[in-house]
Amino acid sequence: MPEQPANPQPVPDHDSMLSRKFGREVANYFSGSPLNRVGFLRGDNKFLTLALHHPSTQFLLCKDLQPLVSPTQKGKLHYLKYADVKPVIGENPYATTETEMIGMYNSNTYVPQMIFLGIDEKAKEGVEYENKKNIYRGAPYFAVDVTPKGGVKEACEELIKTVTDKGIEFSKGRVMDLTSAQAAIYAEARQLLDWNARNPFCAACGQPTLSVNAGFKRTCPPRDLARTASKTSTDENERPPCVTRKGISNLCFPRTDPTVIMAIVNHAGDKILLGRQSRWPPHWYSTLAGFAEPAESIEEAVRREVYEEAGVHVGRVVIHSTQPWPYPANLMIGAVGQSIPGDGEKIDLGNDPELDDARWFDFDEVREALKVGTSGLGEDAGPGYKEGGLRLPPTTAIANQLMTSVVNGFVSGGMEKL
Amino acid sequence: MPEQPANPQPVPDHDSMLSRKFGREVANYFSGSPLNRVGFLRGDNKFLTLALHHPSTQFLLCKDLQPLVSPTQKGKLHYLKYADVKPVIGENPYATTETEMIGMYNSNTYVPQMIFLGIDEKAKEGVEYENKKNIYRGAPYFAVDVTPKGGVKEACEELIKTVTDKGIEFSKGRVMDLTSAQAAIYAEARQLLDWNARNPFCAACGQPTLSVNAGFKRTCPPRDLARTASKTSTDENERPPCVTRKGISNLCFPRTDPTVIMAIVNHAGDKILLGRQSRWPPHWYSTLAGFAEPAESIEEAVRREVYEEAGVHVGRVVIHSTQPWPYPANLMIGAVGQSIPGDGEKIDLGNDPELDDARWFDFDEVREALKVGTSGLGEDAGPGYKEGGLRLPPTTAIANQLMTSVVNGFVSGGMEKL
Numbered sequence: 063m064p065e066q067p068a069n070p071q072p073v074p075d076h077d078s079m080l081s082r083k084f085g086r087e088v089a090n091y092f093s094g095s096p097l098n099r100v101g102f103l104r105g106d107n108k109f110l111t112l113a114l115h116h117p118s119t120q121f122l123l124c125k126d127l128q129p130l131v132s133p134t135q136k137g138k139l140h141y142l143k144y145a146d147v148k149p150v151i152g153e154n155p156y157a158t159t160e161t162e163m164i165g166m167y168n169s170n171t172y173v174p175q176m177i178f179l180g181i182d183e184k185a186k187e188g189v190e191y192e193n194k195k196n197i198y199r200g201a202p203y204f205a206v207d208v209t210p211k212g213g214v215k216e217a218c219e220e221l222i223k224t225v226t227d228k229g230i231e232f233s234k235g236r237v238m239d240l241t242s243a244q245a246a247i248y249a250e251a252r253q254l255l256d257w258n259a260r261n262p263f264c265a266a267c268g269q270p271t272l273s274v275n276a277g278f279k280r281t282c283p284p285r286d287l288a289r290t291a292s293k294t295s296t297d298e299n300e301r302p303p304c305v306t307r308k309g310i311s312n313l314c315f316p317r318t319d320p321t322v323i324m325a326i327v328n329h330a331g332d333k334i335l336l337g338r339q340s341r342w343p344p345h346w347y348s349t350l351a352g353f354a355e356p357a358e359s360i361e362e363a364v365r366r367e368v369y370e371e372a373g374v375h376v377g378r379v380v381i382h383s384t385q386p387w388p389y390p391a392n393l394m395i396g397a398v399g400q401s402i403p404g405d406g407e408k409i410d411l412g413n414d415p416e417l418d419d420a421r422w423f424d425f426d427e428v429r430e431a432l433k434v435g436t437s438g439l440g441e442d443a444g445p446g447y448k449e450g451g452l453r454l455p456p457t458t459a460i461a462n463q464l465m466t467s468v469v470n471g472f473v474s475g476g477m478e479k480l
Numbered sequence: 481m482p483e484q485p486a487n488p489q490p491v492p493d494h495d496s497m498l499s500r501k502f503g504r505e506v507a508n509y510f511s512g513s514p515l516n517r518v519g520f521l522r523g524d525n526k527f528l529t530l531a532l533h534h535p536s537t538q539f540l541l542c543k544d545l546q547p548l549v550s551p552t553q554k555g556k557l558h559y560l561k562y563a564d565v566k567p568v569i570g571e572n573p574y575a576t577t578e579t580e581m582i583g584m585y586n587s588n589t590y591v592p593q594m595i596f597l598g599i600d601e602k603a604k605e606g607v608e609y610e611n612k613k614n615i616y617r618g619a620p621y622f623a624v625d626v627t628p629k630g631g632v633k634e635a636c637e638e639l640i641k642t643v644t645d646k647g648i649e650f651s652k653g654r655v656m657d658l659t660s661a662q663a664a665i666y667a668e669a670r671q672l673l674d675w676n677a678r679n680p681f682c683a684a685c686g687q688p689t690l691s692v693n694a695g696f697k698r699t700c701p702p703r704d705l706a707r708t709a710s711k712t713s714t715d716e717n718e719r720p721p722c723v724t725r726k727g728i729s730n731l732c733f734p735r736t737d738p739t740v741i742m743a744i745v746n747h748a749g750d751k752i753l754l755g756r757q758s759r760w761p762p763h764w765y766s767t768l769a770g771f772a773e774p775a776e777s778i779e780e781a782v783r784r785e786v787y788e789e790a791g792v793h794v795g796r797v798v799i800h801s802t803q804p805w806p807y808p809a810n811l812m813i814g815a816v817g818q819s820i821p822g823d824g825e826k827i828d829l830g831n832d833p834e835l836d837d838a839r840w841f842d843f844d845e846v847r848e849a850l851k852v853g854t855s856g857l858g859e860d861a862g863p864g865y866k867e868g869g870l871r872l873p874p875t876t877a878i879a880n881q882l883m884t885s886v887v888n889g890f891v892s893g894g895m896e897k898l
Binding site: 078079080081083084086087089090092093094095099100101102194195196246249250252253254257260261262263264265266267268269270278305311312313315316317318319320327329331353354355356357358359360361362366370377378379380381383384385386388390391393395398399400410412413414415473474 | 496497498499501502504505507508510511512513517519520612613614664667668670671672675678679680681682683684685686687688696723729730731733734735736737738745747749771772773774775776777778779780784788795796797798799801802803804806808809811813816817818828830831832833891892
């Protein structure tokens with residue numbers, strides 16, 4: 063069996079009434095970041111300038127959203143230093159305030175996307191920054207998009223060549239073999255870089271937008287120096303009005319799509335509903351899942367999706383845990399639900415033909431498959447797996463964590479078993 | 481005290497192991513829709529045509545996102561019939577398939593936005609439609625934007641005059657006094673109408689987009705008949721390429737912003753952390769809340785927000801229930817967390833100055849305020865309220881439900897008390 067990343071670690075929480083009653087928290091893969099995002103400092107260009115130039119600072123390079131990975135340390139990302147990335151990002155992209163940046167906006171200038179990810183407060187060395195009586199200490203982390211483009215195309219190509227000549231490569235495909243902490247750092251970098259890349263224009267007015275707030279906001283500037291030479295301009299650089307410039311608009315902020323994923327248990331409490339898509343390998347099943355729709359609760363979304371995909375009617379729904387999923391911007395909200403007895407448990411794939419099959423599986427069969435039948439989608443099952451047996455997703459998937467909780471007594475067992 | 485809507489009703493779930501263990505489900509205001517959205521029929525223009533013209537069909541009119549409300553039945557929306565809205569929407573906006581609509585796209589034509597909300601399967605009369613062996617029966621519901629605009633400006637104005645002349649008015653301000661079922665229908669209508677109105681342009685390429693899939697999708701058409709006369713057009717109606725036309729892009733689908741809201745209990749289990757904003761009335765507090773950020777779990781978002789806003793460090797987090805909140809597109813994910821003893825419980829407002837104050841309140845004080853101190857934000861507290869006492873949000877707010885659960889034993893009590 064291909065080596066899987068360590069089980070997602072429970073949060074190192076203190077003993078508390080909540081953890082005694084509900085069990086320890088399940089921390090799913092891509093969560094558990096070691097960074098304090100200090101989001102309130104993203105608009106402070108003095109802080110960003112200090113962070114950018116500090117010797118402790120780590121730069122994660124991404125090319126087409128793929129990160130540099132360590133050639134020697136398994137499961138680790140490879141970080142560079144300021145001197146390495148300077149030819150791409152320039153002396154200091156944070157030299158001006160946000161207001162100044164907006165005033166100097168020129169849509170013809172390509173600026174490589176950077177994200178300030180946060181500070182590692184446990185690092186031995188780091189910046190020390192005072193803000194409103196509080197002092198923040200830690201090693202700063204940035205992500206930099208080095209996909210060769212625009213005016214920095216050659217600088218990116220040169221940097222990529224220097225790095226790959228040393229045997230340091232960008233990962234390929236889905237990055238699922240990092241340690242928990244590194245996976246969480248990459249997830250933040252990937253989701254923000256991708257959001258910026260997907261949204262170069264304002265959805266409210268169609269004009270190009272500018273990345274601000276250290277990569278966490280896109281704004282629609284009222285002027286654009288690129289218009290000076292344009293014949294469509296009426297008043298030098300002024301652009302047509304845009305509603306997003308008044309008050310606060312969600313269009314300016316990163317998008318995250320809430321998704322439901324659910325282990326549905328039958329009313330008798332001994333079977334679990336799993337489904338499969340036709341593109342999956344034979345015998346491979348997982349919990350049902352789908353996007354939450356506008357204006358429904360998560361509990362309703364669980365019931366709707368299970369009805370649409372499998373025809374099964376669900377009663378009580380309990381939310382189990384959540385998982386960030388940066389492909390591209392999902393928030394997986396994991397739930398356990400129990401079906402309504404009788405006709406409500408009859409499987410019907412005829413409403414929405416998304417699934418190739420859906421079936422009720424005995425807990426025992428799922429328990430066995432969790433031991434011997436898990437792997438990544440493109441990988442072989444473990445050595446104990448017997449051909450024809452049930453195959454399931456690996457521990458990095460919240461589906462696996464939900465099934466594990468259910469067969470270990472989430473529905474009927476003691477609270478300590480959650 | 482102004483009359484409050486009925487307490488959100490628990491889901492009418494069957495007795496199940498899950499509900500015995502975790503208690504009945506809390507259904508928050510704006511959830512609990514009586515409609516089956518039958519989302520898999522949104523792309524079927526034969527079904528939509530049938531639904532549009534059926535005598536059982538209900539049309540909810542919105543002007544600037546405000547719905548028509550019943551002048552006689554408190555808490556009810558007022559619906560119109562096809563004949564009423566025909567002058568605005570035309571004979572049949574679903575006469576063509578999605579492919580045909582995209583082929584005929586003309587960005588100069590204003591089409592009043594419509595949303596297919598679903599079918600009420602419990603209505604006495606309704607459509608009957610067969611799709612892939614399954615039969616769907618129910619009274620269809622549509623939302624129609626009648627804000628006077630474009631080529632239908634006059635038709636909208638006339639319809640509005642006819643209706644208001646009868647004493648039927650559009651609501652004003654936040655609509656918080658509908659019954660649970662009506663509130664859920666309105667939430668769906670509002671969030672979808674608003675999303676379409678906010679996103680007339682493609683964020684990937686800046687070109688205008690077209691509403692399809694009965695209001696649940698916006699697509700970036702490859703051609704635009706409005707370009708024929710344009711000098712910028714190179715090949716008749718063809719538009720520049722757009723990445724959203726290849727595969728599936730989340731930009732084409734409605735956006736929902738996940739938000740965390742949390743009742744934080746101290747380690748000893750007898751106090752709850754509440755905060756207030758400066759714009760609120762004196763003595764008014766609520767649970768802390770904030771947007772989830774990209775690539776963090778809900779549990780992490782809870783810990784981050786509480787740290788940022790109040791300086792308190794939280795350990796175990798348990799998700800309690802969720803609430804759709806259509807102002808404009810939030811999904812409130814309600815959680816209970818417990819703080820880490822010692823310095824972790826010290827309040828510090830100095831990180832992110834969002835709150836005017838944050839304090840630990842004894843359960844007893846909160847319990848009393850839940851009895852006598854709740855109301856809508858602009859309203860007076862109840863008759864039992866004594867000046868200077870704690871004031872809290874009404875039962876329609878998930879904050880109220882979280883606090884109620886906590887003082888009734890969510891953290892330490894028996895499961896039946898949840």
